[in-house]
Amino acid sequence: MKVLVVGGNFAGSTAAMEIKRKLGKSVDVTLIDRNPDFIYVPSLIWVPIGRREVDDIMVPREKVLAKKGVKFVLDTAVKVDTEAQVVHTEKGKYDYDHLIIATGPKVRFDVVPGLKEHTMYIGTPVGAMQTREKLEEFKRNPGPIVIGATQGAGCMGAAYEFLFNLEKWLRDQKIRKKVDLHWITPEPYLGHFGIDGMPLGEAMLKKFMDLFNITYHTNVGVEEITAEKVVLSNGSEIESRFKMLMPPFTGVDFIENSPGLNCPANQFIPTLPSYRHETLTNVWAAGLAVNVAPTFEQGEVPFGVPKTGYPSDVTGKVVAHNVINTIKGIDKMEEKPWGEIPGLCVMDAGEKEVIILSNSLFKPRVFALMIPNVIFDFFKVFLEKYFMWKLKRGLSYLP
Ligand SMILES: Cc1cc2nc3c(=O)[nH]c(=O)nc-3n(C[C@H](O)[C@H](O)[C@H](O)COP(=O)(O)OP(=O)(O)OC[C@H]3O[C@@H](n4cnc5c(N)ncnc54)[C@H](O)[C@@H]3O)c2cc1C
Structure with missing residues (x-):
C-alpha cells in the first residue's frame, strides 16, 4: 500500500508520520516537498526586526522523516493525474494508493x-x-x-x-x-x-x-x-x-495544473468533514490546502477565513486516522469540520501578547476568550520552543 504526501510542513508531515507510526511496515509512506527544511512559519514575524534568524526556526526534514520511516523526496510536484493515480514532479513520477495534499498557500x-x-x-x-x-x-x-x-x-x-x-x-x-x-x-x-x-x-x-x-x-x-x-x-x-x-492566498500551481482535482476558482481542495476529497475517495487534503468557506456575512470589502497552525495540525491527524481506517477496511470516518476545531492561537504584540482560546473557531461558540498579557510574550515563545522541540524529534502524535 502506497501513501503519497505532497507538502510536508505542519499538516503534511503530521499526516505522513502518523500513518507510518500506526501502520508500520504494511505501508510505504513517501513525502514530497520542494523545500529541504521544516519552517516554523509563526516566528517569521520576528525575522525582519532581528529577533530571530531564519536558521533558528528551521529543521532539516530528511533526517527526522527517515528516523520515522517516511521516505523524503526533495522535489516540486507539478500535477496529479487522478485517474492514473500518479503525481508528476519536476524530476520524476510517483504512483499512489492514497494521496494527501498539504501544499499550503500560493500568495496572490x-x-x-x-x-x-x-x-x-x-x-x-x-x-x-x-x-x-x-x-x-x-x-x-x-x-x-x-x-x-x-x-x-x-x-x-x-x-x-x-x-x-x-x-x-x-x-x-x-x-x-x-x-x-x-x-x-x-x-x-x-x-x-x-x-x-x-x-x-x-x-x-x-x-x-x-x-x-x-x-x-x-x-x-x-x-x-x-x-x-x-x-x-x-x-x-x-x-x-x-x-x-x-x-x-490561493492553492498552489500543482493544484491548478490538476483539473482532475475539480477545485473551485481559489484552487483549494474541496473536502468532506473527514478531509477526504468530495468525490475522489483516495485523495485527501489537510491544512491550508483545504477549501474553507467563510461563514460570516461579507461586508463591502471581501476577505477570507484564517487557516492557522493548530487546525492544520489537527486536520493532518484527522486525515491520518481516516486513511488508516480506509486501509484497514473500516468505513467509520472521523469528522471535524474546520469551523468546529477549537481556537488556540497567540497574537504577539511586541513583547506583549493576546492569547485566543475558544471551543470552536467559528460561531456559534460555547466559550471564547481573549486574554491579554502585557508583561512579556511568554506563550508565543513557549509555543515556538515546543513546536521546534516536537519537529526536531518528529513527535507527530503530540498536540
Ligand atoms: C507570517 C505568518 C505568520 C503566521 N503566524 C501564525 C501563528 O502565529 N499561529 C498560527 O497558528 N498560524 C500562523 N500562521 C499560519 C500558519 O503558518 C499556517 O497555518 C501553516 O503554515 C499551514 O500549514 P500547512 O502545512 O497547511 O502549509 P504550509 O506550512 O504552507 O506548508 C506547505 C508545504 O508544502 C510545500 N509545497 C507547496 N507546494 C509544493 C509542491 N508543488 N511540491 C512540493 N512541495 C510543495 C511547501 O514547501 C511547504 O513545506 C502564520 C502564517 C504566516 C504567513
Whole structure:
C-alpha cells in the first residue's frame, strides 16, 4: 500500500508520520516537498526586526522523516493525474494508493497593481529577510508606514502581529516620532480576524491602537500601490515609505495544473468533514490546502477565513486516522469540520501578547476568550520552543 504526501510542513508531515507510526511496515509512506527544511512559519514575524534568524526556526526534514520511516523526496510536484493515480514532479513520477495534499498557500500578489513591486511580504524566509534589509534602509530615512491586509486576505493575524512588533522596533530604534503608522484592513471592525471576532477583541485592539498611536482604517480595500503611497478603495490615499501587506492566498500551481482535482476558482481542495476529497475517495487534503468557506456575512470589502497552525495540525491527524481506517477496511470516518476545531492561537504584540482560546473557531461558540498579557510574550515563545522541540524529534502524535 502506497501513501503519497505532497507538502510536508505542519499538516503534511503530521499526516505522513502518523500513518507510518500506526501502520508500520504494511505501508510505504513517501513525502514530497520542494523545500529541504521544516519552517516554523509563526516566528517569521520576528525575522525582519532581528529577533530571530531564519536558521533558528528551521529543521532539516530528511533526517527526522527517515528516523520515522517516511521516505523524503526533495522535489516540486507539478500535477496529479487522478485517474492514473500518479503525481508528476519536476524530476520524476510517483504512483499512489492514497494521496494527501498539504501544499499550503500560493500568495496572490496580482490582487492589487503595484503590490509585488512596492510592498514587503513576511510569510516566507526570503520575504522576511528582504523585509529586514528594507527596514535597515528605512531607518536611515524614516517616514510614514502602512501595514495591513488587502481585500481577499485571510491571514490578518500575522499582519497584526507584525504591526505591533514593528511599532516596538521603531521605538527601540528611536525613530518612532518620525513615523506615522497606519493599519489598513478589509475587516469591518478591528479583531474580526475572519472568524467574526471574539468577545472584547475589538475593544482590546482599539486600546492597543490608541496606546501605540496607530491610525487604523477598517472596511477598506486597496486600489493601487506606488513607491510613495497606498490608494484605498474609499478614494483616500496614504503616503508611505515602507509597506507590508498580507495578500490573499490561493492553492498552489500543482493544484491548478490538476483539473482532475475539480477545485473551485481559489484552487483549494474541496473536502468532506473527514478531509477526504468530495468525490475522489483516495485523495485527501489537510491544512491550508483545504477549501474553507467563510461563514460570516461579507461586508463591502471581501476577505477570507484564517487557516492557522493548530487546525492544520489537527486536520493532518484527522486525515491520518481516516486513511488508516480506509486501509484497514473500516468505513467509520472521523469528522471535524474546520469551523468546529477549537481556537488556540497567540497574537504577539511586541513583547506583549493576546492569547485566543475558544471551543470552536467559528460561531456559534460555547466559550471564547481573549486574554491579554502585557508583561512579556511568554506563550508565543513557549509555543515556538515546543513546536521546534516536537519537529526536531518528529513527535507527530503530540498536540
Ligand atoms: C507570517 C505568518 C505568520 C503566521 N503566524 C501564525 C501563528 O502565529 N499561529 C498560527 O497558528 N498560524 C500562523 N500562521 C499560519 C500558519 O503558518 C499556517 O497555518 C501553516 O503554515 C499551514 O500549514 P500547512 O502545512 O497547511 O502549509 P504550509 O506550512 O504552507 O506548508 C506547505 C508545504 O508544502 C510545500 N509545497 C507547496 N507546494 C509544493 C509542491 N508543488 N511540491 C512540493 N512541495 C510543495 C511547501 O514547501 C511547504 O513545506 C502564520 C502564517 C504566516 C504567513
